[in-house]
Amino acid sequence: MPSFRSTVLKSSRIASSAVLLAAALSLPGAHGAFAEPFSRRDVTKGPLVLAKQGSFFVGGDEVEQTATELGFSIGGHVVINQMYVRYMIPQTSFAGVPVVMIHGSTLSGKSFETTPDGRMGWAEYFVRRGHPVYNIDAIARARSGFDISAYNKVKAGELPPSALPDAFRVSAEFSWQSFRFGPTFGSAYPDEKFPVAAVNEFLKQGIPDLNGVLPAPNPNYKALSDLAFKLKGAVLLGHSQGAPYTLEAALTNPAGIRGAIVIEPGGCGATTYTDAQIRKLARIPILVMFGDHLKTAVPGFPGYYWQDQFNDCKAFVARVNAANGKALLLWPPDLGIHGNSHLIMMDKNNLKIADLLLKWIDKYVRPRYNLDASARKVAQELGN
Amino acid sequence: MPSFRSTVLKSSRIASSAVLLAAALSLPGAHGAFAEPFSRRDVTKGPLVLAKQGSFFVGGDEVEQTATELGFSIGGHVVINQMYVRYMIPQTSFAGVPVVMIHGSTLSGKSFETTPDGRMGWAEYFVRRGHPVYNIDAIARARSGFDISAYNKVKAGELPPSALPDAFRVSAEFSWQSFRFGPTFGSAYPDEKFPVAAVNEFLKQGIPDLNGVLPAPNPNYKALSDLAFKLKGAVLLGHSQGAPYTLEAALTNPAGIRGAIVIEPGGCGATTYTDAQIRKLARIPILVMFGDHLKTAVPGFPGYYWQDQFNDCKAFVARVNAANGKALLLWPPDLGIHGNSHLIMMDKNNLKIADLLLKWIDKYVRPRYNLDASARKVAQELGN
Numbered sequence: 001m002p003s004f005r006s007t008v009l010k011s012s013r014i015a016s017s018a019v020l021l022a023a024a025l026s027l028p029g030a031h032g033a034f035a036e037p038f039s040r041r042d043v044t045k046g047p048l049v050l051a052k053q054g055s056f057f058v059g060g061d062e063v064e065q066t067a068t069e070l071g072f073s074i075g076g077h078v079v080i081n082q083m084y085v086r087y088m089i090p091q092t093s094f095a096g097v098p099v100v101m102i103h104g105s106t107l108s109g110k111s112f113e114t115t116p117d118g119r120m121g122w123a124e125y126f127v128r129r130g131h132p133v134y135n136i137d138a139i140a141r142a143r144s145g146f147d148i149s150a151y152n153k154v155k156a157g158e159l160p161p162s163a164l165p166d167a168f169r170v171s172a173e174f175s176w177q178s179f180r181f182g183p184t185f186g187s188a189y190p191d192e193k194f195p196v197a198a199v200n201e202f203l204k205q206g207i208p209d210l211n212g213v214l215p216a217p218n219p220n221y222k223a224l225s226d227l228a229f230k231l232k233g234a235v236l237l238g239h240s241q242g243a244p245y246t247l248e249a250a251l252t253n254p255a256g257i258r259g260a261i262v263i264e265p266g267g268c269g270a271t272t273y274t275d276a277q278i279r280k281l282a283r284i285p286i287l288v289m290f291g292d293h294l295k296t297a298v299p300g301f302p303g304y305y306w307q308d309q310f311n312d313c314k315a316f317v318a319r320v321n322a323a324n325g326k327a328l329l330l331w332p333p334d335l336g337i338h339g340n341s342h343l344i345m346m347d348k349n350n351l352k353i354a355d356l357l358l359k360w361i362d363k364y365v366r367p368r369y370n371l372d373a374s375a376r377k378v379a380q381e382l383g384n
Numbered sequence: 385m386p387s388f389r390s391t392v393l394k395s396s397r398i399a400s401s402a403v404l405l406a407a408a409l410s411l412p413g414a415h416g417a418f419a420e421p422f423s424r425r426d427v428t429k430g431p432l433v434l435a436k437q438g439s440f441f442v443g444g445d446e447v448e449q450t451a452t453e454l455g456f457s458i459g460g461h462v463v464i465n466q467m468y469v470r471y472m473i474p475q476t477s478f479a480g481v482p483v484v485m486i487h488g489s490t491l492s493g494k495s496f497e498t499t500p501d502g503r504m505g506w507a508e509y510f511v512r513r514g515h516p517v518y519n520i521d522a523i524a525r526a527r528s529g530f531d532i533s534a535y536n537k538v539k540a541g542e543l544p545p546s547a548l549p550d551a552f553r554v555s556a557e558f559s560w561q562s563f564r565f566g567p568t569f570g571s572a573y574p575d576e577k578f579p580v581a582a583v584n585e586f587l588k589q590g591i592p593d594l595n596g597v598l599p600a601p602n603p604n605y606k607a608l609s610d611l612a613f614k615l616k617g618a619v620l621l622g623h624s625q626g627a628p629y630t631l632e633a634a635l636t637n638p639a640g641i642r643g644a645i646v647i648e649p650g651g652c653g654a655t656t657y658t659d660a661q662i663r664k665l666a667r668i669p670i671l672v673m674f675g676d677h678l679k680t681a682v683p684g685f686p687g688y689y690w691q692d693q694f695n696d697c698k699a700f701v702a703r704v705n706a707a708n709g710k711a712l713l714l715w716p717p718d719l720g721i722h723g724n725s726h727l728i729m730m731d732k733n734n735l736k737i738a739d740l741l742l743k744w745i746d747k748y749v750r751p752r753y754n755l756d757a758s759a760r761k762v763a764q765e766l767g768n
Binding site for chain 2: 070074084124142
């Protein structure tokens with residue numbers, strides 16, 4: 001059985017320049033030259049005009065498996081460890097930087113689509129604000145599939161039941177407090193921003209987390225860095241389990257990664273990243289964000305508090321900035337925005353939060369991506 | 385281990401009015417009043433303008449599971465048997481009937497998105513032709529998730545390995561002949577329409593089929609009929625394993641189902657549907673379609689030929705029409721279109737094939753849906 005720390009809230013490794021910096025983002029004039037036209041009209045209204053949309057895969061390993069491993073009449077070659085990517089590119093004169101969205105544990109790319117109560121999600125909103133959006137299903141999840149060979153070898157008696165990789169889902173009872181809808185199951189905080197009336201619709205997003213089948217290093221890291229490179233530069237925006245994927249992808253190959261948005265990670269690795277890793281991460285703009293009510297108890301995990309993860313990220317941000325980095329911990333309550341949950345992209349003020357992220361992109365992410373010499377070298381190695 | 389007949393190509397129960405009728409579809413003037421404007425311009429060009437897009441779930445059962453069953457630290461309530469639905473509604477003056485697309489075994493809604501060689505899939509094309517499209521992940525697949533309780537009970541030793549539900553993938557070697565890319569693995573038919581150069585990209589779409597976890601009756605049937613009803617009428621378009629789902633949904637509740645498009649089913653149940661069932665199916669327009677090269681051998685299943693499934697569907701269509709139905713078996717080779725594979729929606733002429741389906745919809749599907757008395761009764765029962 002996986003531990004809470006090691007999986008759902010995998011404290012991979014990311015944290016707080018002066019929180020005061022965050023306030024700067026709300027100042028008029030802090031955003032880029034192209035931000036202003038959007039603020040004059042409501043971009044959420046009217047038809048969605050796309051230059052292109054569709055889906056593709058990145059990564060994937062071709063392997064040969066037996067009939068037993070496939071659970072089928074004959075064996076042969078299949079692909080495992082591929083990543084499904086669904087994209088929408090807006091038809092707009094403003095060419096925003098592509099944004100890759102990475103969901104959390106027991107969830108899929110659905111996280112960034114329509115909210116549980118039927119409002120616009122971040123995927124469409126970022127597109128309407130001029131950014132191509134690439135919304136993935138992490139490897140071993142949803143449309144990316146997973147390696148079924150261990151499962152079928154156990155079923156056939158070729159391996160013991162203990163060889164089944166860890167696989168899990170989380171319950172409504174766990175989610176309520178851990179995702180900080182309220183202090184006890186069924187009761188919401190007075191200022192709660194998660195649409196708790198639609199919690200049953202949120203529960204339908206819950207699917208098995210089969211990361212237990214993944215090899216090491218987690219192939220999601222390379223797939224994400226390859227994707228960013230293929231896009232000739234992208235901001236990686238990850239949530240919860242997917243949050244540290246943004247940093248791990250940058251450590252794998254930073255060439256395509258123009259920024260990392262780290263939402264509600266289970267810690268940022270302030271004490272585990274080496275100095276060399278911190279120096280590498282200092283080369284990309286990093287934004288860390290947490291919701292509110294960080295001292296809520298997490299059922300089943302006595303002593304686990306989001307506040308500790310927040311503090312770890314604060315220390316991480318300080319380390320990155322001490323290495324001449326551009327990291328920022330943005331905590332909405334510091335801006336007077338209260339009651340956000342762990343599932344901040346589904347919260348009732350999700351578009352207001354998105355506006356903060358977009359302002360950060362405008363201010364901190366390079367508007368043009370130029371392949372430098374080392375990036376070109378990596379490109380040749382990748383065969384792109 | 386599941387048999388080929390019972391799973392991949394589930395011969396659930398659907399067949400050939402005079403194939404001559406099919407030819408009528410290619411005649412000018414056979415399509416509806418709104419079809420003509422589209423034929424004057426290339427609808428595949430220019431931006432995609434959507435009135436709305438997003439995703440939601442239909443169905444789902446809330447159940448309580450133990451910590452062991454969830455594979456997590458604490459148990460509680462989760463939802464199983466929910467169906468993920470992703471939709472795009474065009475911004476157009478032509479209000480086409482909604483089309484629900486249902487993928488086949490070991491595949492997901494990805495089937496109808498971008499083709500393996502990067503061309504436009506049916507989902508976008510139908511939208512560009514004025515139809516709202518609802519592209520699902522079948523229950524127990526991809527973003528719809530699956531019930532993980534048996535898996536974790538086996539892993540914990542509470543159930544024997546034999547209690548693991550059947551779960552499988554299919555190999556490249558199986559797919560090549562069975563999906564009729566060519567006569568032997570690696571060699572394509574001279575007139576082959578599947579983009580065989582991109583076969584590796586197709587293989588990435590392959591994910592585990594976990595239908596073995598589903599209860600009886602298959603909850604996909606009710607979810608699809610509920611979806612069609614919620615949409616106030618829809619055409620169900622199903623492929624392979626998903627093809628008979630269209631008919632089973634209509635038998636579950638025909639109130640919302642304005643038509644069934646049955647693509648490459650593993651037979652149509654010509655001899656298994658009762659007369660009462662056939663009379664029920666005779667109330668909706670039904671189109672059955674198969675690709676070419678139906679006599680290709682299927683590896684691992686000696687004696688299995690698609691030609692037999694085609695013949696079964698021909699007999700089914702005859703039974704439906706004998707009961708005053710409107711069923712049609714449309715076989716592209718009869719129209720001089722050769723070389724289509726099992727994966728007809730990904731074939732190089734996929735949009736030409738789509739045009740045939742759209743003409744059939746224009747001709748056979750009622751342009752307006754009116755809830756009749758019995759449908760209203762069902763609506764009240766469903767609480768809609």
